[in-house]
Amino acid sequence: MNESSIPVLVGVGQQLNRPRSVEDAIEPIDLMLQAARLAEADTSVTLLDKVQRVTVIRGIWSYENPAKYIAGEIGATSAQTAGTLFGGNQNQVVVNDTAEAILKGKLDLVLITGAEIGNSLARARRAGRKIPMKELPGNYDVVYGLGQHAEHHDYEIAKGIRTAVQVYPMYENAIRHARGERPEDHLTRVSMLWSKFNEVATGNPNAWIRERVEAEMIRTPSEENRRVSFPYTKLMNANNAVDMGAALIMCSVARAKALGIPEEKWIYPWAGVEGYDHFSASVRRDFHTSPGIRLVGGQLFKLTGLSPGDLSFVDLYSCFPSAVQIAANELGISQDRPLTVTGGLTFGGGPLNNYVMHSIARTVELLRGSPSGKALVTANGGNLYKHAHAIYAGEPPPAPFRRDNVQEQIDALPARNCIASFDGTVDVESYTVMYQGDEPVIAHLACLTPDGDRVWANADDPQLMAAMSEEEFCGRRAKITPNGISIRD
Secondary structure, three states: OOHHHOEEEEEEEEEEOOOOOHHHOOOHHHHHHHHHHHHHHHHOOOOHHHOOEEEEOOOOOOOOOHHHHHHHHOOOOOOEEEEEOOOOOHHHHHHHHHHHHHHOOOOOEEEEEEEEEHHHHHHHHHOOOOOOOOOOOOOOOEEEOOOOOOOOOHHHHOOOOOOHHHHHHHHHHHHHHHHOOOHHHHHHHHHHHHHHHHHHHHOOOOOOOOOOOOHHHHHOOOOOOOEEEOOEEHHHOOOOOOEEEEEEEEEEHHHHHHHOOOHHHOEEEEEEEEEEOOOOHHHOOOOOOOHHHHHHHHHHHHHHOOOHHHOOEEEOOOOOHHHHHHHHHHHOOOOOOOOOOOOHHHHOOOOHHHHHHHHHHHHHHHHHOOOOOEEEEEEEEOOOOEEEEEEEEOOOOOOOOEEEEOHHHHHOOOOOOEEOOOOEEEEEEEEEEEEEOOEEEEEEEEEEOOOOOEEEEEEOOHHHHHHHOOOOOOOOEEEEEOOEEEEOO
16 A cells, blocks of 8 residues: 555544633633644654644534634644534544545645533533633634534424433433333443443543442432433433543654654554434434444444454443444444443543544554554434444554445435324333423423324323333323323323
8 A cells, every 4th residue: 555545643632621610711722722732742743833734623612713723823824724513423524534535645644623611611600600712713624514404303393302311311211112121120231331431431541530430329310410311310421511622633654654753653544434324313213223323334344344353442422321222232242341442421521522532532542552453433423313433453454444425325224204293092112201400390202103103292290200210101002182192001
C-alpha cells in the first residue's frame, strides 16, 4: 500500500474539568483547545500549526464556527473548517470520512475536537447565572449530517414523547418481554451489566465517575439515585453533567514519518460503515432489535475479515442499557465480556455528541499497549437511529481502509405503519412510566392494532402507573377510546 494513502491516528487528548463553583467553569472552546494541545503532546512532535482541516463536533453551545477560532489559536490559519449537526454518531462519521479523505489523497493532517460543559451549565442554572462564552461567528467550509430527520415522529411528539429518556426504557421493557424475564430478574441482570461498565470506569483515568458502584445501588431508587423512567434509575441514564473535552489527530503514514511521529503511536482505522435505521421508534418493526446495527456490523466484519471473537476491545454506544443489549445481540457479541473501554456514558461520562471521541481516544491508548489487538467502536445518534461503526488496530490493515454505507439494504426492509389515533382493542407492545421526584406522572404506551399498525397512548391513573412499575404489561390486551386507555387483562 502507498504510505501516503494509509490513515493513522497519531495523537489523542482528553481534558476533564471538575468545577467546584460557577467561577471554575472553563468554556467549551477552551476545553477543546486544551484537549488539542494534549493530543499534539501525545504525538511527541509539534504539528498543530500544520493541520489542513479542523473539525468540531456540534455541542450545546452557541458558537457558529469554533473550528475557525481554533485554527487561528494553533497557527493553522489557512486550515479548512468543518463542523457537524447533532448526533452521537457524528464522531465516528467524521473519523470514517477523514480516513477516506486521507486514502484518496485529499488530506494528510487533521485535527478533530469537541467539548461539553454540562456540569458547569447545571451549576449556573441552579445559581441563576450564566457562563460567559466567546462569540465565534462564521460558516464552516464543510458540514456533516445535513439532510437527517428530526429525532421524533410527529405522532410521538403529539403524545409528549420528545426525549431519549422516554424511548430507550420502552426498548428495555420490550427486551425483557422478548426474553421472557420477570421484571425483578430483568432488573437484577441489567444492573449487573451496568455495574460491569462502572468497573471499567474505575480503571479509566479519564472517566468521570471512578468510584465503585455495585449493582444493587444502581437498581435501587434513592435520594441520590432517583427514578427517571421505568425501569431506569438515574444511574442507568447517560450522565450529561460532565465538563469534558477530547481531541484526535489523524494523518497519513507518510506524513507521520515526515513529521517524526514514533511508530508506536500509530493506530490504524481498518474500515468504517454507516447506516440509519428506519426513522423513529414509531415505524420500527419492534423495539428489541436493530436491523441497522446488524447490517452495519455485518458489513464491517465482512470488510475486515474479522469476527466478534477476534476483538480485543469493544466499546458499544451506551447511552442506556437497552442500546448496549440490542447492539450486542445484533453484532453477535457476548454480554459476558467487557463491552466498554471507558465505562460508558453513565460512568465514563456522557458529553452528549462528543462521547465517542473519548471512546476512540481510550481505544487508541489500549491498542498501543496491545499492538496486535483489534477494537470495535460503535456510535449511535438519536433513538437507536443513526449508526456508525469502525474497526481499529495497532497493525496495518491487510487491505486499504474501506468505508461503506448499507442504507439501501436498510431502506429495503419493511417498516411498521404508525397511526395518529385508534378506537378499539390493542395489544401493549411496550411502555414506560415517567417520574418527577419519586412520583409517577405519566405512562407512555406503544400499542399494536389488530391490523398490525402502531399507535401511541398515554395514561395517568396513579394505580395503573404503580402497577406498571411492578408487573409485566407488555403483551397485555388494552382498550383505547377517545377518553384514554384501559388495560383489559
